[in-house]
Amino acid sequence: MSNQLRNRLAVIGVLLFCFFFTASALAQSQPNPDWSVADIPSQEGRIFLVTGGTSGMGYEDAKALAAAGAQVVIAARNPERGQEAIDQIKQEVPDAQVTFESFDLANLSSVLALGRRLSASLPQLDGLINNAAIMAPPERGVSAEGFELQFAINYAGHFVLTAELLPLLRNSDSPRVVTLSSLAAHQGSINFDDLQSTQDYGPMTAYAQSKLADLMFAFELQRRSDTAGWGIQSMAAHPGVSVTELVARGPGLDSEQGQLWSANREHYQTAAQGALPTLYAATSLEAQGGAYYGPTGENEVYGPLGLATVPPAANDAEVAARLWTITEEITGTHYP
Known part of the structure; x- marks a missing residue:
C-alpha cells in the first residue's frame, strides 16, 4: 500500500470518527445551563450512597440530596x-436522613464488608455516587492489595463497590450510578504494560x-447494563476545577501544583458549584445514561452545566472492555 493511499485512508478514518462522535453527542440532550439544586426533584423514598462525602463535592452532594428528602449514606474512612x-x-x-459508614x-476487604452491611440493612439503593478520590501524592503509595494508590482509591475500589451493590441497585425502579x-x-x-506504575x-x-x-x-457499565438488562443508568461527571481539599491532601500546597492552584483559586468554582454536574446526573429526570456532565465555561474549568467533552481515549470500547476484564481478574470481583 502506498503512503498516499495510507494517508487518504487515515483522513477518511478521522472523518468517520468525528461524524459518529458528533452524532452521538447530538443524541444526548444538553442540560438547562441554569439548573441548580433548587431544581432537584423530590427524592423522598430514595436511598443514596456517596463515597468521600465528608468534605468537598461529596459533602455538597450529600447535603443537597438530604435536603431533597433522600436517605443518604456517607461512606468514608474517618x-x-x-x-x-x-x-x-x-x-x-x-x-435530614443521613448516616455514616466507615x-x-x-x-478491598473493607469495600466488601461495606457491601455486605448495606445489603443486610437497605431494601434497595437508588443512587451510587462514586466520588472519593486522591490526587497526585508525591510518592507512590500502595493499597492493601498492592495496587498503586490512585488506581486503587479512584478506580478499582469503586469498581468493586459497584459490583457488590449491584443487587441493591437492581432492587430500585430507576437506579443510577454516577462516577x-x-x-x-x-x-x-x-x-x-505498567498499570500499577511500578516501573x-x-x-x-x-x-x-x-x-x-x-x-x-462509567461508559462500559452503561453498555453492559444495556446488554444484560440491569436497568442501571450509568453516568459520569466532572467538577471542572473546584476549591476542595484534593490539592492540599495530594501534591500539597507547597508544591508547584499547589502554589499554582493557590494563586488562581479565586477563579475556580466552589465545591457547591462543582457538585452540580453530579447532582444533575443523580437526580434530574432529563439526565441520560452514558452521558458525561460538567461545566461548560472556558476549558470547562468553570461555568454553566452542560455536556462535558469526552476524551477520544474514553470512547475506545475495546480498551474499556480489556480494562474491565483485567480489573475483574486482579480484584477477584466478577459482575454477572
Missing part, C-alpha cells in the same frame, strides 16, 4: 469527620490514568 459532616448537614437540614477504598472523572482524563492513557511513577500521570479509567468504567 468516623469523626463523618459525624462532623452529619452534624453540619443537620444544622442546615434539621430533618470503609477504606484502598482495602466522578476529571479534566485530567484528557491527559490520561491506560498503560497495560515509572509520575504523580499526575497516575492520576490521569485513574480518572480516564473512571470515565471508561
Whole structure:
C-alpha cells in the first residue's frame, strides 16, 4: 500500500470518527445551563450512597440530596469527620436522613464488608455516587492489595463497590450510578504494560490514568447494563476545577501544583458549584445514561452545566472492555 493511499485512508478514518462522535453527542440532550439544586426533584423514598462525602463535592452532594428528602449514606474512612459532616448537614437540614459508614477504598476487604452491611440493612439503593478520590501524592503509595494508590482509591475500589451493590441497585425502579472523572482524563492513557506504575511513577500521570479509567468504567457499565438488562443508568461527571481539599491532601500546597492552584483559586468554582454536574446526573429526570456532565465555561474549568467533552481515549470500547476484564481478574470481583 502506498503512503498516499495510507494517508487518504487515515483522513477518511478521522472523518468517520468525528461524524459518529458528533452524532452521538447530538443524541444526548444538553442540560438547562441554569439548573441548580433548587431544581432537584423530590427524592423522598430514595436511598443514596456517596463515597468521600465528608468534605468537598461529596459533602455538597450529600447535603443537597438530604435536603431533597433522600436517605443518604456517607461512606468514608474517618468516623469523626463523618459525624462532623452529619452534624453540619443537620444544622442546615434539621430533618435530614443521613448516616455514616466507615470503609477504606484502598482495602478491598473493607469495600466488601461495606457491601455486605448495606445489603443486610437497605431494601434497595437508588443512587451510587462514586466520588472519593486522591490526587497526585508525591510518592507512590500502595493499597492493601498492592495496587498503586490512585488506581486503587479512584478506580478499582469503586469498581468493586459497584459490583457488590449491584443487587441493591437492581432492587430500585430507576437506579443510577454516577462516577466522578476529571479534566485530567484528557491527559490520561491506560498503560497495560505498567498499570500499577511500578516501573515509572509520575504523580499526575497516575492520576490521569485513574480518572480516564473512571470515565471508561462509567461508559462500559452503561453498555453492559444495556446488554444484560440491569436497568442501571450509568453516568459520569466532572467538577471542572473546584476549591476542595484534593490539592492540599495530594501534591500539597507547597508544591508547584499547589502554589499554582493557590494563586488562581479565586477563579475556580466552589465545591457547591462543582457538585452540580453530579447532582444533575443523580437526580434530574432529563439526565441520560452514558452521558458525561460538567461545566461548560472556558476549558470547562468553570461555568454553566452542560455536556462535558469526552476524551477520544474514553470512547475506545475495546480498551474499556480489556480494562474491565483485567480489573475483574486482579480484584477477584466478577459482575454477572
